[in-house]
Amino acid sequence: MTAATLPTAHTPLRKHIGLGQVLVQSATLSRRGIVKLRRHPAGLADVIIGPAIFLVLFGYVFGGAISGDTGDYLQYVFPGILGMMSLFATMGVGVSLSTDLSEGIFDRFRSLPIARIAPLVGAIGSDIVRQLVSLAALIGFGLLLGVRFETNLWSVLSGCALALAFALAVSWAVVLLALAIKDPMAVQGLGAVIILPLAFASNIFVPVETMPGWMQTFASWNPIGHLVDAVRGLMMGGPVSEPLMLTLIWMAVFVVVFAPLSLIAYNRRA
Amino acid sequence: MSQYCSSPAIEVSGLVKRFSDTTALDGIDFTAEPGAVLGLLGPNGSGKTTTVRILATLAKADEGIARVCGYEVIRDAYKVRQLIGLTGQYASVDKDLSGHQNLTMIGRLLGMSRKQARARASDLIEEAGLTDAAAKPAKSYSGGMRRRLDLAASIIGDAAVVFLDEPTTGLDPARRGETWAMIRRLAAQGSTVLLTTQYLEEADHLANDIIVIDSGTVVARGTPDSLKRRMGSQTLDLRLSDPTQLDEATNRVQNIINATPVVDAHTGVLSAAVTDGEVMPAIVRSLDEAAIGVSDLSLRLPSLDDVFLTLTGHRATPADEKNEKEAAE
Incomplete structure (x- = not known):
């Protein structure tokens, strides 16, 4: 075996972890998630083919019936699907965290001299990469199917950034869910059960005006609806400032409520 | 060479751990000198894993003291983690990553440069007899290969104290020899090893001292020979x-x-x-x-x-x- 590469009698033990080390550790664990993604074509297909299926399904199956014209409807539904996909992608953090917790690897991490938060930051970091891949795929397929952005590049990118930031804020709730149930399959299942009704009782697929009053009320409070309104405005034109404000308020609520709870639960486990 | 460790390398005294309705540890005492291989022998549920988890900073004892190289495991957890290596009862490697990627990742987490981590990973892959499978995902490994990878992962940092929680449980008895050989080489480099096992034969082969525990208490201690007598x-x-x-x-x-x-x-x-x-x-x-x-x-x-x-x-x-x-x- 080679000579020692780590502290020996000559180098005293470290007392604290430096910020640089925390970043290296988090990046190392993000990288792990990305390597896993590459090794799991199924997981990647999920984020790439999912957007394509939704676009084709809603554009060509429902588009004619809802809007009379497939092209018009794609223009309408595209920002909605973008918002919904980025919410679905947050499940990635939950699934990878609960998988680690249910297997021995989390104990390994905890026995290492690394920052406690590094595995969590790593899971979030690799999820951002997943989200970026998903966004790129969605925009690529959208353009292929004839979606035309009616604003400028800067606004479109801002819309993407907003969806990503919203997903990160929601991730705190997903982290809490994962820490509470610890079963990857259950996290995925429960996540879908929560996201689907939120997605459909909103303006993602149809304007809320056709819904019964009580559902309109629900939809007007639905955080996904505000996000989609803002993204729609940024990508297709229309009012931006009010839905953007409401989206930012919702994001703040998610962070303020769920981040401390998640961190408490995480520190108890990690 | 492993890291330097003051004497005693492991010190446990009056350790008590209660779970909601059971007492897992009911006042355990033992010490291990630097370089010793200590076997913790006992049946399922006797408290072996709980003892290891407390020493490896993963669980808190309700009473008593646990020290590694003189550092208290709760107050100085960060220092203890710089000194220990842990191989859990269930192989704790990432099964989607290759053997080499697993070891490189841990090297990086321990603060090695990318180059150092890769070189160290390659050395340990060879040491563990996994050269042919180095690039394959760990989930394709046999039980014995995964244990050896797990063992390699726990010694990347030249740990002064290595905890091996039932390193061969569930392995085909004929395949235990390869894991035993690796543990012996590890001990030969000067690491202190705490090994838990359900097999008297394993403790006899590897340990200088054996502690027999039952229902959270020590029922016997001594050298393998004295116990056998x-x-x-x-x-x-x-x-x-x-x-x-x-x-x-x-x-x-x-x-x-x-x-x-x-x-x-x-x-x-x-x-x-x-x-x-x-x-x-x-x-x-x-x-x-x-x-x-x-x-x-x-x-x-x-x-x-x-x-x-x-x-x-x-x-x-x-x-x-x-x-x-x-x-x-």
Whole structure:
């Protein structure tokens, strides 16, 4: 075996972890998630083919019936699907965290001299990469199917950034869910059960005006609806400032409520 | 060479750990000197894993003190983590990553440069005999290969103290040798090793000292030789053709081995710890003189069950649990 590469009698033990080390550790664990993604074509297909299926399904199956014209409807539904996909992608953090917790690897991490938060930051970091891949795929397929952005590049990118930031804020709730149930399959299942009704009782697929009053009320409070309104405005034109404000308020609520709870639960486990 | 460690390398005193309705550890004390290989021998649920988890900073004790190289495991957890390596009971590697990627990742987490981490990973892959499988995902590994990868992962940082929680449980006995060889090389480099096991044979092969625990308390401690002297190096099993002669047979065996044999009234089997194979002919002659028929006679290495019968008077595994296990096999 080679000579020692780590502290020996000559180098005293470290007392604290430096910020640089925390970043290296988090990046190392993000990288792990990305390597896993590459090794799991199924997981990647999920984020790439999912957007394509939704676009084709809603554009060509429902588009004619809802809007009379497939092209018009794609223009309408595209920002909605973008918002919904980025919410679905947050499940990635939950699934990878609960998988680690249910297997021995989390104990390994905890026995290492690394920052406690590094595995969590790593899971979030690799999820951002997943989200970026998903966004790129969605925009690529959208353009292929004839979606035309009616604003400028800067606004479109801002819309993407907003969806990503919203997903990160929601991730705190997903982290809490994962820490509470610890079963990857259950996290995925429960996540879908929560996201689907939120997605459909909103303006993602149809304007809320056709819904019964009580559902309109629900939809007007639905955080996904505000996000989609803002993204729609940024990508297709229309009012931006009010839905953007409401989206930012919702994001703040998610962070303020769920981040401390998640961190408490995480520190108890990690 | 492993990192420097002051004496004692492991120090545990009055350790108590309670779970909601059970007491997992009920006041355990032991120490291990730097460089020693200490075997923690006990059945399932005796508190072995709990002890390791407390020492590896993964669980908090309710009472008592646990120190590694002089550092208290709760107050100085960060320093303890710089000194230890842990191989859990269930292989704790990422099964989607290759063996080499797993080891490189841990090297990076320990603060090595990318180049250092890769080189160290390659060395350990070779050490673990995994060169051919280095680039394959760990989920394609056999049980033994995964254990050796896990073991390699726990020693990347030249840990001063390595905890091995049942490193060969569930492995084909014929494949244990490769893992044992790796543990011996590890000990030869000066690391202190705390090894938990359910196999007396494993503790005997690897450990300088053995601590036998049962229901969260230490029931015996000593060198493998001294423990074997107490329980005999071999166990003699005798099955009588006519169970009514059991008392007479017990008396005769007792006179020859100078110890009380254990009699199982249900099966009519008489078991005795023997230190000397020479007693076999004497026992056969003595039973023959008394016209006691023997349907089955065998000598075997003592099992954990025998150790526990000798030391505690009860079996290591509750009878019904044992039957369930046997039925499942």
